[in-house]
Amino acid sequence: DTEVTQTPKHLVMGMTNKKSLKCEQHMGHRAMYWYKQKAKKPPELMFVYSYEKLSINESVPSRFSPECPNSSLLNLHLHALQPEDSALYLCASTGGRYNEQFFGPGTRLTVL
Amino acid sequence: AQTVTQSQPEMSVQEAETVTLSCTYDTSESDYYLFWYKQPPSRQMILVIRQEAYKQQNATENRFSVNFQKAAKSFSLKISDSQLGDAAMYFCAYKKISGGYNKLIFGAGTRLAVHP
Numbered sequence: 001d002t003e004v005t006q007t008p009k010h011l012v013m014g015m016t017n018k019k020s021l022k023c024e025q026h027m028g029h030r031a032m033y034w035y036k037q038k039a040k041k042p043p044e045l046m047f048v049y050s051y052e053k054l055s056i057n058e059s060v061p062s063r064f065s066p067e068c069p070n071s072s073l074l075n076l077h078l079h080a081l082q083p084e085d086s087a088l089y090l091c092a093s094t095g096g097r098y099n100e101q102f103f104g105p106g107t108r109l110t111v112l
Numbered sequence: 113a114q115t116v117t118q119s120q121p122e123m124s125v126q127e128a129e130t131v132t133l134s135c136t137y138d139t140s141e142s143d144y145y146l147f148w149y150k151q152p153p154s155r156q157m158i159l160v161i162r163q164e165a166y167k168q169q170n171a172t173e174n175r176f177s178v179n180f181q182k183a184a185k186s187f188s189l190k191i192s193d194s195q196l197g198d199a200a201m202y203f204c205a206y207k208k209i210s211g212g213y214n215k216l217i218f219g220a221g222t223r224l225a226v227h228p
Contacts, residue, residue: 040201041220041221042218043218045215056215088155098145100145100159103157103158104156105154105155106155106156
C-alpha cells in the first residue's frame with residue numbers, strides 16, 4: 001500500500017460547526033503532515049507529527065486542532081472556522097530512501 | 113533562509129512537443145534534495161522526479177528529465193512528447209538533508225496547459 005487516503009473529499013460547514021478531517025497511511029511512515037492550500041498557490045505547512053508527537057506547529061490558529069491517535073492515522077479537528085479558512089487541506093507522510101513526501105488527495109473545505 | 117523561485121506562472125505546449133519549466137533556488141547548504149511535484153485538476157500532488165544534490169547526473173523518469181546546475185542553483189524540468197494528461201500545476205520543491213526535520217520549500221508553481 002503506497003498511498004495516503006483522506007476523508008471526506010468535500011466538506012461544507014458553518015462557522016459554528018465542529019467537524020474533523022481524517023488522514024490515513026499504511027506505509028509505515030513515522031512523520032505526517034497537514035497542509036493548507038489556497039487556489040493556484042503552493043501548499044502551506046500547518047502541522048508536523050513525528051512518531052505520533054506534535055513536532056511543528058506553524059503558528060496555526062487554535063480553531064484547528066490536530067491529533068495523531070496512532071502512527072497510521074492523523075486527524076484535524078475544526079471548530080469555529082472562518083470563511084477565509086476555506087481551502088484544500090492536504091495530508092502527507094514522509095518515508096522511503098529519499099525521505100520524500102507522499103500526499104493524499106485532499107479535502108476541499110468550504111466554510112459558510 | 114532557503115527560497116525557491118519559479119518565474120513562469122503559466123506555460124503552454126502542443127501535444128507531442130517538448131517544454132521546459134524553470135526553477136531556481138537559493139541555499140547555503142551543500143547537500144539537499146530537489147523535487148518536482150505535479151498537481152492536476154484532480155488536486156492530488158504527485159511526485160514527478162527527484163534529484164540529490166551530490167549527484168552530478170541529471171535524474172530521468174520516462175518522459176521527464178531535469179537539468180540540474182548546482183553552481184547556478186538551477187533545476188529545470190523538461191517534459192518530452194507532451195501529453196494531454198501532463199496538464200497540471202507543477203511545483204518545484206527543495207529540502208535540505210542535515211539537521212533533523214526539514215520542511216519542503218515550494219516554489220509558487222507553474223501552470224502547464226497542453227493543447228491538442
